[in-house]
Amino acid sequence: MSDDSKIVSTSEAQIAVHWKEEELINPSEEFIAQANLTDKSIYERFSLANFPDYYTEFADLLTWYKKWDEVLDTSDAPCFKWFKGGKLNASYNCIDRHLAKNKNKTAIHFVAEPEDERVSHITYQELYTRVNEFAALLKNTAKLKRGDRVTIHMPMSAELPITMLACARIGVIHSVVFGGFSSSACADRVVDSNSRVLITMDSYYRAGKLLNHKEVDDEACALAEKGGQKVDTMLVWQRYPGKMSSPSPLVEGRDIIVNQELKKYYGALVEPEQMLAEEPLFLMYTSGTTGKPKGAQHGTGGYLAYVTAMSKYIQDIHPEDVYWCMADIGWITGHSFIVYGPLALCASSVIYEGVPTYPDAGRSWRIAQELDVNIFHTAPTAIRALRKVGPDEPQKYRYKFKHMTTVGEPIEPEVWRWYYNVVGRGEAAIVDTYWQTETGGFLCSTVPGIQPMKPGSAGPGVPGIHPIVFDETGEVLEPGCGKAGNICIQNPWPGMMQTVWGDRNRFVESYFGMYNKDRNSKKWQDWPYMTGDAAVVASDGYVRVLGRIDDVINVSGHRLGTKEIESAALTVPEVAEAAVVPVAHEIKGKEPELYVSLKPGIEATPELQKKVADAITFQIGKIAKCKNVWIVPDMPKTRSGKLMRRVLGAISNKGDVGNVMTLANPEIVEEIRKMVQG
Ligand code: WT7
Numbered sequence: 001m002s003d004d005s006k007i008v009s010t011s012e013a014q015i016a017v018h019w020k021e022e023e024l025i026n027p028s029e030e031f032i033a034q035a036n037l038t039d040k041s042i043y044e045r046f047s048l049a050n051f052p053d054y055y056t057e058f059a060d061l062l063t064w065y066k067k068w069d070e071v072l073d074t075s076d077a078p079c080f081k082w083f084k085g086g087k088l089n090a091s092y093n094c095i096d097r098h099l100a101k102n103k104n105k106t107a108i109h110f111v112a113e114p115e116d117e118r119v120s121h122i123t124y125q126e127l128y129t130r131v132n133e134f135a136a137l138l139k140n141t142a143k144l145k146r147g148d149r150v151t152i153h154m155p156m157s158a159e160l161p162i163t164m165l166a167c168a169r170i171g172v173i174h175s176v177v178f179g180g181f182s183s184s185a186c187a188d189r190v191v192d193s194n195s196r197v198l199i200t201m202d203s204y205y206r207a208g209k210l211l212n213h214k215e216v217d218d219e220a221c222a223l224a225e226k227g228g229q230k231v232d233t234m235l236v237w238q239r240y241p242g243k244m245s246s247p248s249p250l251v252e253g254r255d256i257i258v259n260q261e262l263k264k265y266y267g268a269l270v271e272p273e274q275m276l277a278e279e280p281l282f283l284m285y286t287s288g289t290t291g292k293p294k295g296a297q298h299g300t301g302g303y304l305a306y307v308t309a310m311s312k313y314i315q316d317i318h319p320e321d322v323y324w325c326m327a328d329i330g331w332i333t334g335h336s337f338i339v340y341g342p343l344a345l346c347a348s349s350v351i352y353e354g355v356p357t358y359p360d361a362g363r364s365w366r367i368a369q370e371l372d373v374n375i376f377h378t379a380p381t382a383i384r385a386l387r388k389v390g391p392d393e394p395q396k397y398r399y400k401f402k403h404m405t406t407v408g409e410p411i412e413p414e415v416w417r418w419y420y421n422v423v424g425r426g427e428a429a430i431v432d433t434y435w436q437t438e439t440g441g442f443l444c445s446t447v448p449g450i451q452p453m454k455p456g457s458a459g460p461g462v463p464g465i466h467p468i469v470f471d472e473t474g475e476v477l478e479p480g481c482g483k484a485g486n487i488c489i490q491n492p493w494p495g496m497m498q499t500v501w502g503d504r505n506r507f508v509e510s511y512f513g514m515y516n517k518d519r520n521s522k523k524w525q526d527w528p529y530m531t532g533d534a535a536v537v538a539s540d541g542y543v544r545v546l547g548r549i550d551d552v553i554n555v556s557g558h559r560l561g562t563k564e565i566e567s568a569a570l571t572v573p574e575v576a577e578a579a580v581v582p583v584a585h586e587i588k589g590k591e592p593e594l595y596v597s598l599k600p601g602i603e604a605t606p607e608l609q610k611k612v613a614d615a616i617t618f619q620i621g622k623i624a625k626c627k628n629v630w631i632v633p634d635m636p637k638t639r640s641g642k643l644m645r646r647v648l649g650a651i652s653n654k655g656d657v658g659n660v661m662t663l664a665n666p667e668i669v670e671e672i673r674k675m676v677q678g
Contacts, residue, residue: 021538022413024452025420027429031402035449037313042447046463051491052524054464055082058309058494059301062344063097064088065274068301072492073278078512078527079504081278082302082494089272090281090304091131091169094343096272098124102319106348109322109371110158113205113354115363119371122158124346127165129267134166134258136268141261142197142233146171146273149283151195153186153217155179155204156353159237159258160329161339163199168281168300171273175283175295178330179204182621183216185293187223189285192295193501194229199258201237202246207358210239214246221254235261277301283501284332286437287561288510289551295501296332296438303440304340306495310441311341314431314462315375316403316448324350324368325377325405331558332437333407336495337377341441356382361390368399376423377405379557380415384587387418394423401428403448407435408557409589410545416455434458434545436531437559438511440495443467443531444543460541466490468528469537474515480539484546487535488515488528496529551645553582553590560624562645565592568619569629572612574602577635581649583627593652594626595672597635604631632672639664651676 032038046054052072059068068086075081098105103125110120122130138144150172154160156179167174175193177186190198200217203210214236221231237258239245250257275281281303283295311317315337323342327333329351342349350371356364356378364386368376383406386393404424406416411432420430429448435441444467446452446459453459461467469477469485477485500507508519515528534546548554551562562580569578577597585591596612598604609629616624636644639662650657651673660669 022455022457024454026452027448028427030427031429032449034318034402036316036318037447038449040450042450042463048466048491051464055305055494058305058464059083059086061308061312062088062093062301062305068277072524074522074524077522077524078492078508078516078529079499080492080496080524081498082299083277083305086277086301087274088277088301088304089169089275090300090340091135091165092272093304093308094165094340095124095128095131098346099128102346103128105319105346107343108158108161109348109350111350111352111367111371113208113352113358115359115366120158127162130162131165131169132269133262133265133267134162135169135270136265137235137258137261138166138172139170139270140265141256142235144170144172144197146275147173147279148197149173149175149193149195150197150199151186151190151193152176152199153179153181153213153220154199154201154237154330155213156328156351157201157204157237157239158351159201161343161351163237164282164329164335164339169270169272171275171279173280173282175285176330176335177285178328178621178623179213180328180330180621180623182618183219184223184619185621186217186220187227188293189295190220190224190231191227191229192285192292193283196229196231197233197235198231199235199237201239202244202248203239205353207355210245212246212248214248218248218251275300278498280498282335284335284437286332287552287559287564289561290563293561293564294503294506294510296497297499297501298440298495299498302494302496304344306441306493307336307341308344310462310495311337311345311347313447314433314442314445315341315377315405316429317342317345317347317375319346321375322348322350322371322373323375323377324352324371324373326352326356326364326382327377327379327407332440333377333379336441357385357389361386361393362396365394365397365399368401369397373399374401375403376401376428377407379408380406380411381409381556381588383411383415383419383423386423387415388587391418391422394425400425404428404430405433406430407433409554410547411456413455420453420455429453432456432458434543438497439493439531440497443489444545454542457538457542457544460543461489464491464493467537467543469535470515477537479537479541482536484534484536486514486530486549487533487543487545488530490525490528492524492527492529553580553592555590555592555623556588558623560592560620562592564620565594565616565624565626568616568624569594569596569612571619572608572615574598574608575612577643579635579643579645579648580626581645581652583652585627591627592624594629595632595635595648596629597632628676630672630676632668632675634665634668636660636669636672637664638662648672
């Protein structure tokens with residue numbers, strides 16, 4: 001961590017002290033009467049004294065071929081192995097085991113963006129058939145086998161969970177890349193995971209436009225090959241089965257149209273592989289403090305047990321519920337809470353192709369009405385957008401939510417209240433779930449059948465999770481002290497990532513670097529997990545997350561590494577230095593703003609500004625689009641040459657730059673301030 005980031009966390013601490021405590025709001029009696037978890041004794045059963053055995057309650061929600069020999073193996077700490085020796089299959093747990101009683105029940109409602117395309121309802125039986133057939137294709141056509149990695153770069157579609165579950169069925173480790181990511185971002189992930197197979201879809205809709213997606217992956221294959229990983233097989237699903245809806249031609253010998261090839265496998269059945277609990281289920285890349293995204297590796301038994309339990313007890317999913325999580329399956333939220341958790345519980349999960357506010361502010365609520373959705377899950381960025389475009393829109397539709405989730409970034413109490421009163425009509429229980437890509441499932445949230453809600457606070461650690469807040473010197477900050485610190489988790493848990501794919505050292509340094517005293521310790525007690533977030537804990541144990549303490553920006557609930565954006569800017573040959581800072585944004589929460597300085601003799605022009613902006617979209621995707629690209633004569637620096645992002649951040653956010661007289665070039669600060677603030 002840099003000195004800069006510590007300053008950020010200290011100033012966040014100031015905010016914390018002045019934050020007024022919000023009132024508690026109780027979930028309705030109607031909700032509590034039907035809730036899956038109302039027994040308060042769970043907190044005693046799940047106390048640290050009973051760790052790790054209490055987690056067998058979660059594992060017992062699954063069907064195992066063979067039960068585990070050991071609940072937690074710490075011999076390779078902090079790469080923990082859960083339910084060691086146990087055998088299971090995730091696709092079996094999400095599909096096969098439901099068939100006897102529920103084969104005619106809808107597993108997936110797929111809602112296409114064009115509203116005149118009818119919703120497709122895929123039953124568990126059909127899901128079973130399609131997953132088996134595609135698994136046969138993966139095995140026989142693509143020659144994939146247990147332990148291989150596959151990159152999936154697909155839009156929101158029913159075929160995406162089918163693809164994931166088919167991989168899980170045969171023990172292939174999937175690495176899903178968010179559909180909106182660029183060819184270059186996709187190529188990096190293909191290379192890092194050594195995928196020789198890339199699975200894509202020809203096109204998809206986004207805000208009224210049919211996008212040519214295959215084109216992006218043709219380019220990704222070319223870039224991956226340059227990076228040292230050849231894609232020998234590209235499997236292309238058709239958005240409209242039976243016809244190609246992308247003008248990009250097929251590449252001979254590499255591309256296979258899935259919908260045609262599947263004809264060879266009609267009716268095929270593939271026995272699920274009996275996976276060891278600790279074998280990886282998938283990789284999910286996420287941004288860190290350095291330029292290179294890290295592949296969070298999630299295991300089969302621990303992860304699935306954890307997300308199933310969270311879906312049952314925190315999302316309160318019952319098999320008869322229609323559950324809609326608006327996240328994209330390309331992020332961890334979609335993996336855990338559109339696909340694996342809800343399907344393991346035999347619920348009906350909604351997948352929507354498009355944008356919540358397109359073609360108008362009522363679209364989301366019409367979907368909820370048509371499908372009779374009763375559990376709704378989204379992020380503050382979507383809530384802010386829906387509130388902005390249609391503050392009274394929800395009233396116009398007939399739907400009834402019993403439960404709602406907010407996830408991904410802090411929610412302003414005012415936005416929370418609109419969500420509660422208008423979207424939930426004051427009847428739905430809300431959970432504010434705090435967690436990360438790395439954690440697989442929730443860290444902090446209220447249990448909705450047990451605790452009241454507090455707008456703007458996530459809640460205490462979920463049962464089994466024991467948070468602790470440290471200051472920079474490693475002292476514990478007690479609940480109620482009013483100070484913010486680094487929030488850590490004292491104990492490992494089954495949903496926790498196993499390692500960074502191919503880089504154990506990076507895993508240890510990134511998540512345990514600061515508070516571990518003995519690198520050789522085999523005791524879990526010596527490895528508190530570092531989230532990288534600043535948080536305050538109130539005297540009632542409710543956690544309020546303030547934001548990242550490291551060089552990570554949370555844009556629309558998604559993490560972007562400042563270094564990643566800066567490296568993208570530095571691919572432009574004229575650029576000498578780049579610095580990214582987060583700026584507050586009404587809808588997205590935060591937005592990146594970029595400062596660059598040029599190599600000697602190069603002139604700042606609007607064309608160059610655009611070139612830098614385009615480089616970022618090309619390297620990462622539109623999600624990383626910067627508010628502005630400022631070309632500055634020089635960067636503010638300390639005498640030792642350290643770039644002062646904090647000063648730039650203060651300028652971008654019209655804050656106090658503080659004392660800059662000790663800088664090597666104090667005069668530059670005023671010059672940049674004039675340029676930015678006018
Ligand atoms: C970061 C993780 C969790 C899945 C989606 C994002 C922030 C997450 C909350 C919340 C305040 C939150 C944290 C965290 N965050 N949930 N309820 N309240 N902040 O996953 O991309 O891995 O990002 O999002 O800063 O570290 P991610």
